[in-house]
Amino acid sequence: MTDTTNWPLPYRVNPAYARKVAYFSMEFAIDQALKIYSGGLGFLAGSHMRSAYQLRQNVIGVGILWKYGYYDQARNADQTLRVDFTKKYYPFLTDPGITVTVQVNGHDVKVKALCLPAQTFGSAPLYLLTTDIPENDHLARTITHCLYDVEPSARIAQSIVLGLGGAKVVEAMGGAELYHMNEAHALPLAFHLMDRLGEASEVRKRIVFTTHTPEKAGNEEHETSFLKRMGFFGALNHEQEVNLTGIHEHLFSHTLAALRVSHACNGVSRLHGAVANQMWEGNDGICSIEAITNSQNALFWQDKKLRQALDRNDPKRLITRKKEMKDDLFRIVADQTGKLFNRDVLTIVWARRFAHYKRATLLLHDFHRFLNLIERTDRPVQIIWAGKPFPFDHDAISVFNGLVRLSRKKRNIAVLTGYEIELSRQLKQGADVWLNTPVRPREASGTSGMTAAMNGAVNFSINDGWIPEFAKDGENSFIIPVTEPKLSEHEQNEADYQNLMSIFEDRIIPLYYDEPQRWNEIAMASMRDVTPAFDSDRMAREYYEKLYSAKLG
DSSP states (O other), X not given: OOOOSOOSOSSOOOGGGOSOEEEEESOBOOOTTOOBOOSHHHHHHHHHHHHHHHTTOSEEEEEEOOTTOSOEEEEOTTSOEEEEOOOOOOTTOEEEEEEEEEEETTEEEEEEEEEEOHHHHTSSOEEEEEOOSTTSXXXXXXXXXXXXXXXXXXXXXXXXXXXXXXXXXXHHTTOOSEEEEESXXXXXXXXXXXXXXXXXXXXXXXXXXXXXXXSGGGSOEEEHHHHHHHTTTTTOOHHHHHHHHOOXXXXXXXXXXXXXXXXXXXXXXXXXXXXXXXXXXXXXXXXXXXXXXXXXXXXHHSOHHHHHHHHTTOHHHHHHHHHHHHHHHHHHHHHHHOXXXXXXXXXXXXXXXXXXXXXXXXXXXXXHHHHHHHTOSSXXXXXXXXXXXXXXXXXHHHHHXXXXXXXXXXXXXXXXXXXXXXXXXXXXXXXXXXXXXXXXXXXXXOTHHHHHHHTTOEEEEESOTTHHHHOOBTTTEEEXXXXXXXXXXXHHHHHHHHHHHHHIXXXXXXXXXXXXXXXXXXXXXXXXXXXXXXBXXXXXXXXXXXXXTOOOO
């Protein structure tokens, strides 16, 4: 079933990367024009596909063509968040003529593949699956409408389309030597391989897995009986399913199953690798979990003029270019909010998903002290928040809207909507300080800080995710000290807040205004240190060297 020839690629494959790999991900952030992603998982997958193209690797991506994307972030009349679902059209996709059939809840569903050619955006080819075709009934057509649909049966149907449908599409193109699951969403591909190969050991030889999060929401569990009814296990009987996954219980853990159907797995930072091993230790039959730290594609994300100034060791040009990029960002601020920010004022940006553990409002923990920070006139600050709450997480939306209401009262606070690739890029290019405040150790990687550093923003962060591998406090970043992990949530928030504000008041703000040359040296050190170690070319190479060459055992 496996053809060892290359995929239909527009380049001669580098012999160092000859193994034929199909990379499955629920989301890919490749370009602003292709809205099939929600956040960090997609940004990681997009950078991987760009580096696979640049390194001439024998890789294709397999994903889903989301008709409505994640959602469009708009505003109500009072500036609060409005969730819009708008149909998307992508005439730049091509039709390779591949349609396969899967079974969902006892019904045949046709799955059509469309291709994003490698040359369109400079990525490995993507094969994007859709059920929104005339051959299907209305319900089947909606399966690929919304990324991370809130309805459990729709979410499982999406996994069936990605995993089982994607595996059949790959077979229609000659098959793969290796299947890489980016999170456990594509797990049904393992059941399809078991049906074809008949031996669990043969399945494991062909699958590797990347686990991304210690968060419960990222490690799904469902009733096994519900999954059976939906067709999640494909053509397998109960004995075959248990033989492959080792799960006898009524509650089925997708991540645990993925660790058992794979012969190798990676966490997405050294710290996350250790956390993931602790999470899953004691479970029989799981594969080893190594650490391959997530990275981002510098060629795509880094401002070229800023990089040229760094390479020429020209701090004056770098300072000038940074202010030009701040002006670009501030035009967006003015357009969305009517506020005129100043290029000479210290600009702090917090921008990412509005997940609870990321603590978007940690800065407001002591509101009186926060007001003292933003109302100072001698050394002023400007603060920008941006990010997409999950569209059905009303608590997260409430946090976002609370910040919007606060921003109406303060001329130096802005909350931006439309947090997608282009706004993300401009926030990183325009930020002086990139603020990251997760509860440690719940941030598995946190790659936004990498692309911020590439663009001359100084990371100010909890020492979590990738940061321990990069940060030199006071030299290329500023680090909030690690607090006692056994503290209650309130106590940890209090301790982290006190440290955060002390560093802002005593170190960051005085340094920015009183020692601008030293500040620029830190920004330049950050730019030098973030590449090549956190460029996705390194990560894509490590996938081949460590994950794709790992032995079954």
